[in-house]
Amino acid sequence: MKAKTKTHQRLMAVVLSLIMVLTGSLLVACGGGGTSNSGSSSGGVSGGGGGGVSGGELNVFIWAEYLPDSVVTKFTEETGIKVNVSNYSSNEDLLAKVQSSNEGIYDVVVPSDYMVKMMAEEGLLEELDKDSLPNLSNLDTSFLDPSFDPGNTYSLPYMGGVAMIVYNKNVVTEPITGYEQLFDPQYANSIVALDDFRAVIGMTAKSLGYSLNTTDDAELAQVATRLEELKPNVRLLDSDSPKSAMLSGETSIGYMWNAEVAICQEEDDSFEAVFPSEGCYLFLDNLSVLKGAKNRENALKFINFILEPEVSKMISEEFPYLNPNKAAVALLPDSYRDNPVSNVPAEVIAKGEYVQDLGADVVKYDELWTEFTR
Amino acid sequence: MSSQAIVELKGVNKSYGENHVVKDLNLTINEGEFLSVLGPSGCGKTTTLRMIAGFEQQTSGTILVEGEPVEDKEPFERNVNTVFQSYALFPHMTVYENVAFGLKMKRVARNAIKERVQEALTLVQLEGFEKRLPLQLSGGQKQRVAIARAIINQPRVLLLDEPLGALDLKLRKQMQLELKRLQKRLGITFVYVTHDQEEALTMSDRIAVMHEGILDQLDTPNRIYDFPATRFVADFIGESNIFDGLAEPQEGGTISVVTETGRVLCRGTSGFTAGEQVQLSVRPEKLRFAPEPKEGFELQGTVRENIFVGTFIKSILLLSNGQEVALTSLSGQPIPEVDACCYLFWEPEDAVILHAHSQEVWSTIANVDLSDFTPEASA
Amino acid sequence: MASRSAPTSLRKRIRRKTPLLTMVSPVTVWMVILIAVPLAYVLLISFCSTDESHHIVFAFSVQNYVKLFDPTLLSIYGNSLLIAGLSCLISILVGYPFATIMANSSPFKRTLMMAFLMLPFWTNSLIRLYGWRSILGSNGFINSVLQELGLITQPLELLYNHFAVVLGMVYVLLPFMVLPIYTVILKLDHSLLEAASDLGARPARRFFKVTLPLTSSGIFAGSIMVFIPALGYFFVSNLMGGGTTQLIGNVIARQFKEAFNWPFGAALSIILILITLILVRAYTKTGGKMDDLGAM
Structure with a gap:
């Protein structure tokens, strides 16, 4: 009896696994068919919609909340190119996805400064053909030829920003001019800073007059000591919405992106914004074309399109970052143009510093940060 | 046997919402007796037991244990202990710890606990099982542990809720005897709830038969069997042939009863009036064949079946009104063939006569019929 | 007899040969692909290192494990264990009575309580934790009410400390x-x-002698399911602790993201996995059932 049930079970197992295998392969077959079908049909649609302009496709891989739909629609209307947009939420995500996907999945990517350098060194980026990018001239030269991509071989600036200081005049009576003052013991437990080890450690290095990319052990030893002084002053680390802590009064001094500072000031005029005298931490996100892009032509068309003043203005209106496109800035309202917190002055940019990939030395920063946040 | 009351229930009622499960129960349990509460499931017997234990609070009435009302006492304050139907052994404790539990709760000294646990385990023949877990015991062994655990506190009353229900027949018979012996030895009052009439008859000093929340009869097993107080008791305890009819008291304490199938006789107590509707209960072994009509009996039947049941033969007879009756006779005695017609009778004192007042529906219909019939018969 | 033995031996032969095909059920295949392979990979890279451009170099070394004994990391581990332990303890103290009341309620009330318990899960826990921030903040609900009532003059420090992290953990994991x-x-x-x-x-002794021991498997199962995530839920410590109270989860997350040090992150994770395994082993050793853990 027992033996019988056992044979039964075994039989069932065989049958079930056969079913699973069969359905599995069917699913795969269906999936494959489905993809190719949709591919051809969408091709047909875009060909028709394009009305013979040029047509084709473009795959854009960009940060979430960074590219307005209206811009994509406008591009498709003008060129007949169908745009597929995918998103990532960090440079590391971008790198991991590009490295793990097949070549040609994405055409245009938008890495930040140091990531442009990393990706270029990895051979992941295509050199840009400047001849097909006439709108290049719209860009502010202070954003061109950056340290991370000399001569803009692989990238052109999209949007950017600086990390800066904001403080509540009603609470902090002595005016703050630079990082130096953030280490003052009188501001115990009153700072909100970006939850970003490169920003905080970099700021500390800059307060000592060093580069925010320093890997010098002697300098970093001083930075370590300095971080210990900063620690009691930091009430909160928050990258997502540091302005909230300022607006709610949890903290009286903030170290955050200029866009957040601008919102703080809009909400409450007791906030004073400061570009630290020691120089700012800059970030710049850049348009690049991936190596092996299937739609290289379209990618360049898209980049050139983005650099049009009207288009760039549309982006700024929806996502008010620092816009490196001076022709677009000219079109933006006074409230943007005349506010240095939004339209960061060229001398601040010139004095600022981009974060660089530190290679194996990143471990030193990680250790500093682990100690700082324990 | 001392007849001092140890538990008294006075006018006890218990309802769950609309559901009235125990109705006006008056019951006195004597010290040292083995009292069974017998009835089918849903008769209120377990509820009664749980009210005595304190797991349920009566809706009205009083329960006295050792002469004191126990309404305000929690189960842990009552000097009664329970053996549960499912044994309810603590699965995370060894046999020793289970048995010792009651003493530990009473903060008895360690040495004394050890001694008394040993004693209790010896009593239930489980020496050497101290370290086992309930999981490692058979049904019978669990039962013994449950008993040892319940008696260790030396309660005045031990409440047993169908304790043998889960055991197989053979083990049950054996445990019945053991329980009875144990009860005699300990001299504790046992209140034993069961639905098994045979079990109740074998073990009890007295039986309380409950039916639909009502105490139908409280008496010794003998008297319950021989003199059931209600038709339900007659039916539930053993097998009975029930005859409906009208009483006609005679001289010298006998009552003639006119049934649909003819006149029969019985020995009656006073309290039956002429023309009163009654029921007769006659045990199959009291029913006899007669070659010719016996005086006072007009009962006739046709043999349908003769079933050989070892020491006796059971005959099923069909009466003229279609009613079936059973008759048992010892093997070897001459009995009529199947399909043979025969006369039936019994010794008048072997029939139990009952007032039929509970059978209202029947009586209203029957009254019409029999009011016509009675003048004729008496004429 | 002879005719019968032939198919038997055939069947036997088939049976001897089939296990590889049949015993490896599709579920097993999935388990291997989804769990065993990634775990093996984590274990493998935990013995590797990285080069200048953050590529994993497959050269066996135990340096990542040696680094675990860094006093700073040990103190973070200690801190994580402390917070996870506290969260666990408070979850028991709050959860046990709640579970008891729920189990002893009418079916309707039971459903209601279950809904109260589960409904928040329909909202992202990040958002719910932001809600806590607005309750506990300096100008938050509690401080405002207390100040309004004149019970305090200075706002209480309810946020950005261990207390807030534990509260957040309990809230998310209860x-x-x-x-x-x-x-x-x-x-x-x-x-x-x-x-x-x-x-x-x-009642009290009954609870400690009978109820508690008999429900301890539930407490243990619950503790494992609270304790282990509490070691790793770095977003709770980020939001409630203000990023200045790091858990081991934060350190691990950073290795995989900003610090590009996957091998070290893997080594840290292996330690977490070991702690988990030890706890689960202890649980099953003491009679707990894996089903109760997977019941979620």
Whole structure:
């Protein structure tokens, strides 16, 4: 009896696994068919919609909340190119996805400064053909030829920003001019800073007059000591919405992106914004074309399109970052143009510093940060 | 046997919402007796037991244990202990710890606990099982542990809720005897709830038969069997042939009863009036064949079946009104063939006569019929 | 006889050859692909290192494990264990009575309580934690009310400390404590409690001698399901602790993201996995059932 049930079970197992295998392969077959079908049909649609302009496709891989739909629609209307947009939420995500996907999945990517350098060194980026990018001239030269991509071989600036200081005049009576003052013991437990080890450690290095990319052990030893002084002053680390802590009064001094500072000031005029005298931490996100892009032509068309003043203005209106496109800035309202917190002055940019990939030395920063946040 | 009351229930009622499960129960349990509460499931017997234990609070009435009302006492304050139907052994404790539990709760000294646990385990023949877990015991062994655990506190009353229900027949018979012996030895009052009439008859000093929340009869097993107080008791305890009819008291304490199938006789107590509707209960072994009509009996039947049941033969007879009756006779005695017609009778004192007042529906219909019939018969 | 033995031997032969095909059920295949392979990979790279451009170099080394004994990391581990332990303890103290009340309620109330417990899960826990921030903040609900009532003059420090992190953990993980305990209490044989009362146990002793031991498997299951995530839920410490109270989860997350040090992150993770395995082993050793852990 027992033996019988056992044979039964075994039989069932065989049958079930056969079913699973069969359905599995069917699913795969269906999936494959489905993809190719949709591919051809969408091709047909875009060909028709394009009305013979040029047509084709473009795959854009960009940060979430960074590219307005209206811009994509406008591009498709003008060129007949169908745009597929995918998103990532960090440079590391971008790198991991590009490295793990097949070549040609994405055409245009938008890495930040140091990531442009990393990706270029990895051979992941295509050199840009400047001849097909006439709108290049719209860009502010202070954003061109950056340290991370000399001569803009692989990238052109999209949007950017600086990390800066904001403080509540009603609470902090002595005016703050630079990082130096953030280490003052009188501001115990009153700072909100970006939850970003490169920003905080970099700021500390800059307060000592060093580069925010320093890997010098002697300098970093001083930075370590300095971080210990900063620690009691930091009430909160928050990258997502540091302005909230300022607006709610949890903290009286903030170290955050200029866009957040601008919102703080809009909400409450007791906030004073400061570009630290020691120089700012800059970030710049850049348009690049991936190596092996299937739609290289379209990618360049898209980049050139983005650099049009009207288009760039549309982006700024929806996502008010620092816009490196001076022709677009000219079109933006006074409230943007005349506010240095939004339209960061060229001398601040010139004095600022981009974060660089530190290679194996990143471990030193990680250790500093682990100690700082324990 | 001392007849001092140890538990008294006075006018006890218990309802769950609309559901009235125990109705006006008056019951006195004597010290040292083995009292069974017998009835089918849903008769209120377990509820009664749980009210005595304190797991349920009566809706009205009083329960006295050792002469004191126990309404305000929690189960842990009552000097009664329970053996549960499912044994309810603590699965995370060894046999020793289970048995010792009651003493530990009473903060008895360690040495004394050890001694008394040993004693209790010896009593239930489980020496050497101290370290086992309930999981490692058979049904019978669990039962013994449950008993040892319940008696260790030396309660005045031990409440047993169908304790043998889960055991197989053979083990049950054996445990019945053991329980009875144990009860005699300990001299504790046992209140034993069961639905098994045979079990109740074998073990009890007295039986309380409950039916639909009502105490139908409280008496010794003998008297319950021989003199059931209600038709339900007659039916539930053993097998009975029930005859409906009208009483006609005679001289010298006998009552003639006119049934649909003819006149029969019985020995009656006073309290039956002429023309009163009654029921007769006659045990199959009291029913006899007669070659010719016996005086006072007009009962006739046709043999349908003769079933050989070892020491006796059971005959099923069909009466003229279609009613079936059973008759048992010892093997070897001459009995009529199947399909043979025969006369039936019994010794008048072997029939139990009952007032039929509970059978209202029947009586209203029957009254019409029999009011016509009675003048004729008496004429 | 002879005719019968032929198919038997054939069947035997088939049986001897089939295990590879049939015993490896599709579920097993999935388990291997989804769990065993990634775990093996984590274990493998935990013995590797990285080069200048952050590529993993497959050269065996135990340096990542040696680095684990860095005093700073040890103190973070200690801190994580402390916070996870506290979260666990408070979850038990809050969850046990809740589960008891729920198990002893009418079916309607039970459903209602279950809904209260589970409904928040329909909202992202990040958003719910932001809600806590607005309650506990300096100008938050609690401080405003207390100041309004004149009970305090300076706002209480309710946020950005260990207390807030533990509170956040308890808040996010409480259902994982309640559900296993609730299941065990539901299964608890009521007659055991009656037996204990009957034998003279007062409610408190009955609870500690019978109820608690018999429901301890639920507490243990719940504790595992609270303790382990509490070691790793770095977003809770980020939001409630203000990023200045790091858990081991934060350190691990950073290795995989900003620090590009996957091998070290893997080594840190292996330690977490080991702690998990030890706890689960202890759980099953003491009679816990894996089903109760997977019941979620």
